[in-house]
Amino acid sequence: MSKPAKAVGIEIAGINLSYGATHVLKNVDLTVRPGEFFAFLGPSGCGKTTLLRLIAGFAQAQTGQVLLDGQDVAPLPPWKRDVGMVFQSYALWPHMTVAKNVAFGLEERRLPRAEIDRRVAEALDLVGLAAFAGRRPAQLSGGQQQRVAVARTIAIEPKVLLLDEPLSNLDAKMRVSVRRELRALQQRLGLTTIFVTHDQEEANTICDRIAVMDAGTIRQVGTPMELYESPANLFVASFLGSANILGDGDGISVPAGKRLVFRPQHATLSSVAGATLRGPVTHREFLGATVRYSVRIGGSEILVEVPFQSGGELRTVGDMVGVALPPERMLFLPA
Amino acid sequence: MRTLAGTRSLGQAALALAIALFLGLFLVVPVTTVIYVAFTEKGGGALTLINFLDFARTELFVRSFWNSVYVSAMTVVWASALALPLAYLTTRFEFRGAMLVQTLGFLPLVMPPFVGAVAMQLLFGRNGSVNLLLDEWFGFKIGFMEGLNGVIFLQAIHYFPFILVNLSAALRNIDRSMEEAAQNLGSHGLRLFRRIALPLALPGYIAGASLVFVKVFDDVATPLLLNVKEMLAPQAYLRITSIGIDDPMGYVISVVLIGVAVATMWASALVLKGKDYATTQRGGGGLARRKLKPRESFLAYAVVILILALVLAPHVGLLLLSFATVWSFSPLPDGYTLAHYARVLGDSSVYIKNTLLYSSLAAGIDIVIGGAIAYLVLRTKLAGRQWLDWAASTALAVPGIVLGIGYLRAFYGVKLPDGTPLATLWIVIVLAIAIRRLPYALRAAYAALQQISVSLEEAAENLGATKARTVRRVVIPLMTGGLLAGFVTSFATAAVELSAVLMLVQSNSDAPLAYGLYVLMQTPAGRGAGAALGVIAVVIVAICMGLAQLAADRSQRVRGLDI
16 A cells, blocks of 8 residues: 555634533534544543544534545535544445445546556455455454455555554454554554553553543543553543542642642652651552552552562561652652 | 242143143134145045145135235235325324324224225226216226226225334334434435335334235135135135035135245244334434425325325215215215114114124133133143243234035034034134134233233232232233233124125124125125114224223223333
């Protein structure tokens, strides 16, 4: 498959979308750079799929704009947008062979037969399914079906590629290999791609940048490392990895309206003497490489993970401990 | 433990045996008699193909055969032409007329085509209302009802809802993403419907279309009332009634009718093999619906109203006819009277009485046997239980006229002590109707039983109830609503069953309403009374349908299945 002439950027500005009384997207602003592998990450019901469907033209916003390559797509119906979407269910048509499925979009574009055949072969080659062209979708495994869905979409050489939870219907082992394939394919095509998922590991491992969404709003946009190291708010901090959150009620002083946030592995257990954070150990879990302690501090319970050394001394439930935390690992975040 | 299982399956086996005996006596024996007679020499007993050769050499029969094929095929074509736009409109758009269209689905059940045949002749015939008006305003006439066209026209109007209902259900079961994926790849509108939605709904369409084909092929009364004799099913009836039950041709035609029905069902099964496209996914939902623009909306309503007018035409015509003094060569009757109703409620009331008696008996038999078969198949491990289901379901492939001929032949020789042949008793009519309706009652019983979780029965047994007591105290009470709905539906359709009855009625005093209607409609003088009977039949059936719906709804609520 030839590279598209130029990767396309997406601008989303001031989007508000409601279904009846339900406000699904609230003032969404977002920029996806050309050629980027971008993720919409959030719990179910946060509006990420709706935002994706908005770009594809399957949802209509009450306010705001979606610009593809600087052009407002609002007046364009789905079939004129050139936005390739891979559906969560794959949506392969059971009455057509694999080759017919892949050829569909090209036939709709009234391309000459020879070119259709060539591009179908290319697309199937690209996903490694050339040998399966004559099969029906029902005769393929889940992973193969997913690759047909991708081939069908990239065959039309779309401006951008939208993937709606593409890994959710695969088993755990397949997910790892398929997500690597998707990343490799995206790199080879240089295609601007948006990936919708609720799984932070998927987003972290293959995406350049992530928009973390919650209840119809975008809570933070950044690279996986930025989001982990410097989350902008409590939601992002606790959605990506585990986070301890302490506030006024726990006997410590924090700036007004903020909370103290830190990762379990950044804290260590110390002696009680002189420690600001202290309390009894309530649980101990052995995880192999680490030991995870739960410590009650004020009215909250926090987690502390310490590396396990064989022969090292372990605390037991009921011990009073101090929790030490390097100042650079303390984050004070708004709720 | 062995003895316990032993007594239990003994009871089940006795039940199964009784049902097998019933089906054998009143379905298998008559049908095999018909087939046997078709393959044996007249007078002699030797097996032969000579009768079929005679059939193929008789120009009238060959012409009738092709006429029947043509009429059935064209009915499917026209019924599809009516059903497709309606299915497209109601599944693809937000359309307020959709409810109206969906209720059309019940109309053919309310009134079989032969009931409205004469009324349609008066509305659409050469000198019917529509053509008189066309001639007056535009100076031309349309041959809606000329010859075979009349049969096609009437049957298409009556049977298109079978295609509509099946097709709409299939369209609604298509996952929304199937269509969105096509839009995403650049397809839309009618082209998308043709390439994606329609092929995916093909199984539903084929199911409806093959049903229509068989029903039209087997229909005796509608062509005869339209004075079309050169079709196969009417030929079977005419041959037996005019030449007698010893003439082999009626049996040969019967075998051909069965053959066509079986071949049609087999062909549709073959086409559908491997095409079970149930695509609805979790959280999916059917095709995305679009709002119609004002102009499209206007067009949509125009189409729906036109089709609705056609569908209602036989009903309206029948109603007018039942009140008409004289109605001929004029768009509307010359005057109106209640005399026809007085007549049918007076001296012709025996028809109504007979119908109520026969239909309730037949429906009762159906629901008992249907319920028993459903229980044996779904809840026991009795060997051969599946055979009962198959046997009962083969009734679907046996045209009513064939069953009637079979009864006549098989039971005419069986004499009661006083010398009257068994075939002339009115109870035989009831049995024929019961066999005809059994497959439908069986489906209703299956549906009712399938909705009851096995664990409810296991809980009763766990608490000490025996199998028999569990059936009586748990299964039957829970099935009641479903069975009642099945009973009422069987009753309603039995009330307008004619093709089997036509062969079996020996005297007017034993005749049900459908037969009386058929006889009265033959003469201009009887038409008004026939129409009045038709209206009464429609009212009875419509009330039953309403009751069936009510019973089904109530049982849903009782079981808390209401969402």
